[in-house]
Amino acid sequence: MRHLLRMEEVTTDEIFYLMEKAKRMEDVFEPFQKPKIIANLFYEPSTRTKLSFEVAEKRLGYHVLDFDAAHSSVRKGESLYDTVKTIESLGADAVVIRHRQNAYYNELLQGVDLPIINGGDGTGEHPTQCLLDLFTIYEEFRTFKGINVVIAGDVLHSRVARSNAHTLSRLGAQVQIACPNVWDDPTLPYERVAIDDSVERCDVLMLLRVQHERHEYTTQSSDYLETYGLTIERERRMRERSIILHPAPVNRGIEIHDSLVECERSRIFKQMSNGVLVRMAVLDTLLSKGERNDDVTNQRRSLV
Structure with a gap:
């Protein structure tokens, strides 16, 4: 791996490798002798992703540069490219x-030598969210093949939906979509189902946030x-072992x-804790220049 930008560029072997590595991160890790420096550039609001990266970076012993776009030269018109080149030069x-x-990274790839980790691009993709979702599902079922995953909600504006749908399908899961017509994305070639029918058949119900900030259409919460x-x-009609996810x-x-956010079948907060492990695995892999020699630990323990 050189960068982490789009899930379709991550091979199946790399996906399983990162999940295996994330599992090892849960138990044993050692700071590097010479700490790396990681810059977090968040041009959109974020709580979980930003803090999760910071925790992952600090657990690995990295120094963190916390970039604040609102109080930076971005307000003077500095481009993303020049900001990243500045970070690199420092x-x-x-x-x-x-x-x-969307795909902001395309303007960086030719001139920037740093590994780039996509923390979310517009309505494009969110690779580390996808990886932590995969890790959460795999820990639960120990396989993707034959697992029925329903992605429900604001699909059109969700980078999470795109990353997850394509990757889960590639790994052998059956992906279905349940959403309002106005928030559907016709580019996603998966079966459309009604939420009332799908809850009884799905193994994983992946709910999406209604992204009010990205569209004009609104609806009453109760509706x-x-x-x-x-x-x-x-929820009462879901299968006994079915789980609930939400980014x-x-x-x-x-x-x-x-009342269901923290119910027995909810894995919403488990996803968050898994996010730290997955991001540790991604960071360590990219900063070891893609080599699969674990600097973190010599212990190898399979997920299965």
């Missing part, structure tokens, strides 16, 4: 970027929950009934 070893522009969200009645932040009472 001696950073890698950069994590979240940006409102959305009853029509498209996970109500108490729908968060959760709009309680909109995508999911408030």
